[in-house]
Amino acid sequence: MANTSLSTILVILFWGLTLATGRKLSPLSTTATLSSPPSDGICSSMVMTQGYTCGEHLVTSQDGYILNLARIRMGESRGPPVLLQHGLFMDGITWLLLPSNQSLAFLLADNGFDVWVANTRGTKFSRQHTSLPSNSSDYWNWSWDELVAHDLPATFKYVHDLTGKKLHYVGHSQGTLIALAALSQDQLLNMLKSAALLSPIAYVGQMTSPLAKNAAENFIAESLYNLGIFEFNMRGGSVIKFLKDLC
Numbered sequence: 001m002a003n004t005s006l007s008t009i010l011v012i013l014f015w016g017l018t019l020a021t022g023r024k025l026s027p028l029s030t031t032a033t034l035s036s037p038p039s040d041g042i043c044s045s046m047v048m049t050q051g052y053t054c055g056e057h058l059v060t061s062q063d064g065y066i067l068n069l070a071r072i073r074m075g076e077s078r079g080p081p082v083l084l085q086h087g088l089f090m091d092g093i094t095w096l097l098l099p100s101n102q103s104l105a106f107l108l109a110d111n112g113f114d115v116w117v118a119n120t121r122g123t124k125f126s127r128q129h130t131s132l133p134s135n136s137s138d139y140w141n142w143s144w145d146e147l148v149a150h151d152l153p154a155t156f157k158y159v160h161d162l163t164g165k166k167l168h169y170v171g172h173s174q175g176t177l178i179a180l181a182a183l184s185q186d187q188l189l190n191m192l193k194s195a196a197l198l199s200p201i202a203y204v205g206q207m208t209s210p211l212a213k214n215a216a217e218n219f220i221a222e223s224l225y226n227l228g229i230f231e232f233n234m235r236g237g238s239v240i241k242f243l244k245d246l247c
Contacts, residue, residue: 055070067151070119
């Protein structure tokens with residue numbers, strides 16, 4: 001009974017928070033517009049202001065998601081390519097938040113590496129699809145399995161084919177989970193030179209957080225999806241206030 005009550009509370013809580021941030025999404029549209037990388041993307045807002053060469057690339061996954069990749073170099077360096085993959089509830093700017101002499105992406109570029117910053121589907125810089133609008137239920141009908149099957153292979157192949165070199169890979173949290181899943185099936189190994197896994201996740205059975213355990217065991221994500229809530233925006237004002245109060 002306690003677990004059932006808690007799961008109900010969680011659904012109501014997350015639903016309320018999502019509605020408060022305006023994230024209940026509209027029915028499927030019949031049109032979708034493809035656009036170029038945003039003018040306020042990673043390169044213009046976070047990289048070029050620091051004096052680095054930066055270009056944004058759009059990569060289409062096998063299931064139609066258009067993913068943004070930022071390429072960062074110091075001058076015209078053609079060093080070994082490094083792919084940086086962020087974790088859950090984050091996007092590519094996680095590698096650029098510290099000062100340039102402390103951020104991994106900049107440090108790698110300073111040392112001659114050809115740095116590629118990935119953004120998984122659904123994040124701020126990767127919200128396009130070849131046929132689905134990002135405010136439709138079908139657009140959000142995926143899990144980390146699709147990141148393994150589609151997003152990671154698409155970004156790997158794009159960087160490998162464009163540079164003609166095997167990749168160094170750095171993943172954090174969810175970025176380690178999808179890498180371990182792909183590599184355990186011998187995917188991508190022919191394009192990989194090395195992998196560095198930060199806060200690696202292989203199994204989640206030993207989670208200690210009651211909130212996270214109950215959300216997983218009671219399929220909260222599926223319940224929210226069935227209620228028409230497709231996105232939980234961690235940067236929404238109400239969510240940030242709730243998390244501050246909870247902490």
